[in-house]
Each structure stands twice: as structure tokens, then as C-alpha cells.
Amino acid sequence: MKTLIVIREADYGWLTPLFPGVHPLVMPICNKPFIEYLIDFSILAGSTAVRIVSDGPLNDVERYCENGSRWGIDISYASILVDDDLDAVMDKNARYCSEGRMMVTSGFIFISYEKKHELKPFVAMAPAGTLLRGSTGSLLLTGTPENVGEVREPAPCSLVELDSIGSYYRLSTEILNERPSPYVLPGYSNEPDCHIGRNVVTSKGAEIIKPVIIGNNVQIMKGAVVGPFAVIGSNVIVDRESTVSNSMLLDNTYIGENLDIVGRIAYGNILIDPASGVSIAMEDRHLLSGMKRDGIFGLGLFRYLFHAAVSLLFILLLFIPYLLLAPLLKIQGKWKNRTMTFQGVQQGKNVIVVRPSIAGEGVLSGLARSLSLDRFAMLFSALSGRVAVIGSFPVEAGRHQEAATSVLMPGYRPAVFSYAEAEDWPVNAEDSSIVERYYAVHGSPVQDMVLTVKAFLNRIHAQDQP
Amino acid sequence: MQQERQRKNNYPMNTFMTMSLPSDIHYARIASKTAMMVAEFFSGQSGIAEKREEFCHAFELAVAEAFANSVFNAAPQEKERQVMISFSSEKSELMVSVSDANPEFDPEMQVPDILSYPEHGYGLVLIRQLMDSVRYSRQDGMNQLSMIKNAG
């Protein structure tokens, strides 16, 4: 049997204004993208292939599901026009649908099921026709049954329509509440109502109350209370003394100090009340992100002076090695000056810096790299206050065109060295953002200096490794 | 962490290939096929398996678009002009830059509304969607379009 998943832009029109940039099929429900539940269901019902069909863009879905090898099935994609009816959809996928039995889901619907009831024999024996129907979607079967036998009524599954933020919230709460859960949820779990992801740090005095689901790279600070009924996504910080209950925090959300998140959905700097559908964007980000936008690049004057002093120190330290090594490498053609444009603290305000590349395996280039001479020119930008000496790994302008950097990475502050380098975290925008954000809020000038030295030493060390 | 360090060392910033082709659309296939093979070579080295095909196609198509853009941007009497394509890498990122001495162009061009049947103007839209980072610069009478994609 094969499955056809048909979803139209009109089915999820309500979701786009609330979660800009999120495709509904990859919208997380209890930290698991919506489409995965449908895929799980298709597999349990006996499908060997799934085709996802839409009149809207599918590239985000494709990026997540790829060809389905992760689930051991074939996943393919197809486009339809806005006013194609279900017959037209089947016509357009005639070759895919030609092998007999098909299961077709239509609309933005969630199919809930119980693992203990056997789904596969039921679907194999059920006659063709609509199995489940709601006002905005349906589940139907076409073709002759694969097996003969008595069909046990009612169907061991039911349909949940996702037509508003309220229904999305209710569904998530229900799944969190279900025990024993028929759905496989991401994260480590030794109890049915508690799932914890990788790299979750709970400070002393923080409290986690079940049921709860927590994603990867999450920090729960001192005195914070998470749960009951909390779904925390990945790359999230819940800062000191804040409480999160009956709520969902989507990926990349920062909850500042001393806040109460009760019965809400938070996504970046957006806070939604699922009961009324009211959504507010925090224009002053620090209500949610707990930080102020002071100074020219997000630092106070005092901290700026400190940064300038540290960069001056490094300039003096590296001046002679730079004078000796840079011209030599330039002659060898291994040193190339590159002008790079980085996103500034504020959206649309870019910072232009010189950041050369040093190529080659030789002793000289190795030495130059380990002394961070490629960052030498940037130190002058730090001296003049255009970048910080330590902060975020700079994001190249144009990397995140669709979403504002400040939403993706609250506390972003381009710098010569990054906190991730100091803490020896993998340096890429997604994984390092959490440690960068932590220091952006809790860092102090002295700590900045220590971390700058640490980052510098780590880079030397990195070159020593075979 | 050990792994991360090793990866850093195996792939230092490296310009490994530069080619120069006549500014003629019939050479576009040479440019794009080469880009695809470079991407195949690079992704094989950096050991990505799952998204390799997508990664290579992205380079094939982006270079085809950049090359065509370059050729169509040249004045017709400038046939003897050259288009320079160079490939470099840093860690798990592959970068290709396409440069020429043609007139300046607007890299921010938006695709017109599809429902009005536009026959041109998709090129830069495709490039921006396929690549992680796209940068345009104009220096000393040269256009340079640099495109980066992460293989990881």
C-alpha cells in the first residue's frame, strides 16, 4: 500500500501569520515535526511509500524528510494547482497510484491512534471509501481491500483537525498527557511523561515538574520552574526565577529573568495566547530575551572600554608575528585578504571587516593560523567599537535572509573571537548560539577578558592536534 | 570535540581550482558540469553521504545560472571576453566565485510574479535559494559573485 498526503495552502492559512517562516508540515508538536506523525501512521498502516502533494512550496519539508530512507520508506513530492480536486490530484499522480490500494489524507489533519490496536490488518481489510472525515480534512482508502476478513468497527484511529492555534495547543497537551504514549517522542525517557534531549543543563535550585518534554541544548537557570505540562524546544534558555507551565517554547527562544509563562506559546520574540489566538511580538526583545540594546554594538560604555583594552593588548602581542609572517605568506600566495560583510547587531546594519584566509599545510601558515593572525585586522575593528572582542561567531550578511537575526539569535553580537571558541563548542550558528546567548546575558567585562584569552589559547591548541 | 578539530585541520582554506572560459553561452555546460564534479569530489572528501546529490546539483545549477548571467550581461561585441570561475574550500564549506569584466548588475533583482508568465529573471532567485551565502562585489571594473554552501 502507498500513502498520498495532500495539503493545501488554504488548509494552513491560519498558521502562517502566527509562525512566519515555519511550514505547517514541519511545525513541531511535542518537539516532533507534524509530518513525522503522519509518516509513522502511514508505516503502521502498512505503507511502503509516501508522496507529499501540495499547491504550495515543499522545500522545507523536503529538507527535513529527504527521500524517506531514515524511516525505511520512499518519500516523494509532487505539485498540484490551487483548484485541483481530489480526482485531479489522483490523475496527476496516476503512475504512483496505479498499484492498487492507496491511503489518502487530505487537509491539515492529525491522525491519532493507539499502538495496542492493530492498524495494519484493519486498513488492509477495510473497504474503499472515507474512513474518517472532518470539516477541514479526511482520511480515505481507494482500491480493493488487500485481505478479506471481518472489519472491526470503529476504526482504531481518529482525526484531529488542526484549524486554529487552540487546536494545536490542545493536541500538544493531549499528546504530552497520553500515557502510555503511543507516539514515539524525541529525547531520552525512562518515564512515559518525561522526555529530555541532549545537552540539557539544569542549574542548582531549578525545578522540573512532570509531564514535560525538553529538546536539545537547553539551560534552565537557578530558581526557574519548568512544568507541569511544558514542551521546551531546542536551543532554549529559561532564565533565573522564571516559570513555564502549561506552555510551549519553540526552538530558539529565550525566556528572560523573572517571567511567568503560563498557558502560552512562545516562539522567538512572539508570545501567543492559544485560548484567544492573540499574538504579540515583543518589540523590546528583553521582555523575553532579558537583555538591553545599549551601546553602539550591544555593550555598555564600560564594557566597550574593556573590550577595546583587550583588543589593544592582542594587537601589541600579535604585531611582531604579524609583521614577520603576513608578508612571507603573501609572497607564497597562501595569504589572501578577504573583505567580509557581517550582520551587525541591528538588522540591516552590516559590519565590513577584513578577514584573510591562510591556506596551506606548511609550518608558517600553521603558525599564523594558531596565532589567530587571520583575526588581526579584525582586532582594529574591535578597537574602534565596530565589533566586540568576544561575542558571537559573526554571521555573514545574507545568510539568514528570511528571518531577522535578532529573532533567530537574540543577543547576537559579532566579535573577533566567539564564546563558542572559548568554551570549545562546535562553531556553527545553530549549536553555538546557546552558549553565546548565555554569556551575552550573564557575562561581565572581566569574564569577557578571561574568555577572550581562552578562545585565543583554544585556537592555538586546535592547530596542535594531529 | 576531537572530531571537530580533526575536521578543521583536514580542510584548511584552500583555493584549489581556477578556470577561465570564453564568454559564450555554449560553454555554460562545461562550467556547470565542472562545478558538479568539483562538488562531488569535495563532498566525497568531507564524507557527507545523505545530501550529496542535492549538494552537487546545487553547485551545478548555481554555476550554470551565474555563468549565463555573466554571458547575457556582456555587451554583444565583447565575445572575446572571459568568465573566471574559481573554487575554494574552508572546513566543510565549498565556495565558488564567478567573475567577469562586464557592466555592473543588480544582484538583488526580485523574481516577477510567476502568474504573469515571466520568461526571465529566475536565475539569481535560484542561486540565492540553492546556496547558503551569496555575495556580490564590484571592484576594479570586475563583477564577482561568490557563493558558498556548507556540505555538512
Added chain:
Amino acid sequence: MSCLKETSQFVFDCSSLDFIDSSGLGTIVSCLRKSLEHNGDLKLASLGPQVTMVLELTKAKRLFAIFSDAAEAVNSYVTGRKA
């Protein structure tokens, strides 16, 4: 707050207030503190959904007596009725 000299009992009618940020909230809280120092009070009326959410989020809601409209809030000073 020059009017503190004449009175210390306030009602803020928020019916036309559609957005508040943390510095706005800070101002209102310091007004409340001043009126409390003068043995008065500051009551809020006709809160919109955004303002309500911000007050709940920051726990500031607990500090204020909140009424559905301004007249009711004014009345409460006379009758001593709670919100």
C-alpha cells in the same frame, strides 16, 4: 507626577493603549509606588489583550487592582470594593 500634590488616588484608563513595553511598564510601576507612598493607589481599567499578556508575563498583574472599565475603577475608591 505633578498631580501627586493634589491627589494620590489614580485610575489609568488603558482602553486606547494597544502596546506596552518593559520601560512603559516600569513607568507605571513607579507611579504605583509613588501613589502607595502617599497612601493612595493606582488602578488600571480597560486593559487590551496585549497589555494584559505583558502584565501577566512579568508578574506585574499582581501589583495592580484591575477593572474592566474606568467608571468601575473610580467607583471602587468610593465604595472600597475590590476588583
Added chain:
Amino acid sequence: MTVNEKKCKGITIVSLNGSLDAASAPGVLNSSSALTDTQSIVIDLSGVDFLDSSGLGCLVGIARKKREQGGDVRLACLNEKLRKVFDITRASRLFDIYDDAEYAAGTAAKK
């Protein structure tokens, strides 16, 4: 780029093979009269292994001219690479896209 034609249920199926790009696109229109007349056709893209924006522009141009004159174009058998180009440019909103060329011809004939 090679172009083949066959009739199926009275509808012409034009099969394109090779790469449909800036170099080959201008020649495609001259290679088959079915692409420029007013009759409805199905273009089978299963043999196209590479499509760039000029190739896409060529298909869009054919669709526009056909539709202006009361005909239509249906596309069939896009591989993943082609589908991606259609998805990114939103060109999938312009075309009826089938996964089987003969089936597409069959339903076009009934219309």
C-alpha cells in the same frame, strides 16, 4: 538536446531529452511545430537531466503562447532536480504536472 514526438489519444506528447538550458533553449522552439501551434500538448520531461532558469523560461513562454490561443501545456515526469527548480521559482503554480505522460494525454483528450 533531442526532441521526439508521438501521438497518444489524439494529443501530441513532446519528449525532451538532454539538458534544457540557456544554450539549448532557443533551439527547442524550432525543433517541433507542436510546441508553437495552438493545439494542447503534453511535454514529457523524463529525459531532461538538467534544467536551468532559461530552460524554465522557455517552458513558461510555451505555456503563455498556447494559453493565449486557447490551447494548453501539461508537463509530465519531472525528476527531483527539475521539481526543485519548479518549487523554488513557484513555477509549479503555472502548470498541471503529471507523473505519467500518457495518462496526462488521456485526461487532456477527455476535456
